[in-house]
Amino acid sequence: AQRxxxxxxxxxxxxxxxVELKCNYSYSGSPELFWYVQYSRQRLQxxxxxxxxxxxxxxxxxxxKGETSFHLKKPFAQEEDSAMYYCAFRRNRDDKIIFGKGTxxxxxx
Amino acid sequence: ETxxxxxxxxxxxxxxxxxxxRCSSQSGHNTVSWYQQALGQGPQFIxxxxxxxxxxxxxxxxxxxxxxxxxxxxxxxxxxxxxDDSALYLCASSWGASGSLSYEQYFxxxxxxxxx
Numbered sequence: 001a002q003r004x005x006x007x008x009x010x011x012x013x014x015x016x017x018x019v020e021l022k023c024n025y026s027y028s029g030s031p032e033l034f035w036y037v038q039y040s041r042q043r044l045q046x047x048x049x050x051x052x053x054x055x056x057x058x059x060x061x062x063x064x065k066g067e068t069s070f071h072l073k074k075p076f077a078q079e080e081d082s083a084m085y086y087c088a089f090r091r092n093r094d095d096k097i098i099f100g101k102g103t104x105x106x107x108x109x
Numbered sequence: 110e111t112x113x114x115x116x117x118x119x120x121x122x123x124x125x126x127x128x129x130x131r132c133s134s135q136s137g138h139n140t141v142s143w144y145q146q147a148l149g150q151g152p153q154f155i156x157x158x159x160x161x162x163x164x165x166x167x168x169x170x171x172x173x174x175x176x177x178x179x180x181x182x183x184x185x186x187x188x189x190x191x192x193d194d195s196a197l198y199l200c201a202s203s204w205g206a207s208g209s210l211s212y213e214q215y216f217x218x219x220x221x222x223x224x225x
Binding site for chain 2: 004043044045046086088096097098099100101102
């Protein structure tokens with residue numbers, strides 16, 4: 001069965017330090033990968049997707065098919081990055097989106 | 110532009126009862142998806158409605174059913190409630206040309222259901 005794994009429930013990082021939120025998926029094909037974010041008292045929202053290869057709020061994520069990973073990275077953490085981050089995946093555009101369990105990112109001052 | 114709204118915000122039901130949750134999609138959107146988010150878990154896809162018809166379903170039993178109305182608002186109905194149905198139920202709307210699930214989903218704030 002297709003699955004998305006986020007190994008860290010909680011990640012604490014000092015402000016200004018690099019951030020890497022890990023995400024691995026289990027699927028042998030060419031999936032679509034996404035990162036969603038939920039800030040405190042806000043709704044779940046799309047942060048970025050691998051197809052667009054864009055940088056949003058300083059975050060980037062590269063799809064590594066060999067390692068079946070889609071880790072989210074930011075070189076310098078900011079306090080406003082504190083949030084819940086969900087990695088999500090789907091096999092193709094006609095398929096449902098499968099979410100990981102999420103990682104809570106806590107930026108320490 | 111009006112965002113996705115859900116009602117009620119929270120409710121408490123007894124095991125065996127039935128519940129209806131409501132969702133108003135964002136203006137201009139024609140597709141609605143429902144998710145169940147248990148505590149400590151990511152959202153799990155229940156089903157999707159496109160132009161008033163279900164066109165995708167996750168691993169949920171038939172007692173989870175839904176409707177989409179001509180104005181693209183939607184309802185999630187759950188019959189014979191079980192304790193494990195306690196969760197946050199999220200609705201997400203998007204625009205699709207053919208019912209394919211858009212990644213650009215706009216989520217509502219959710220309805221917190223507690224089953225006792």
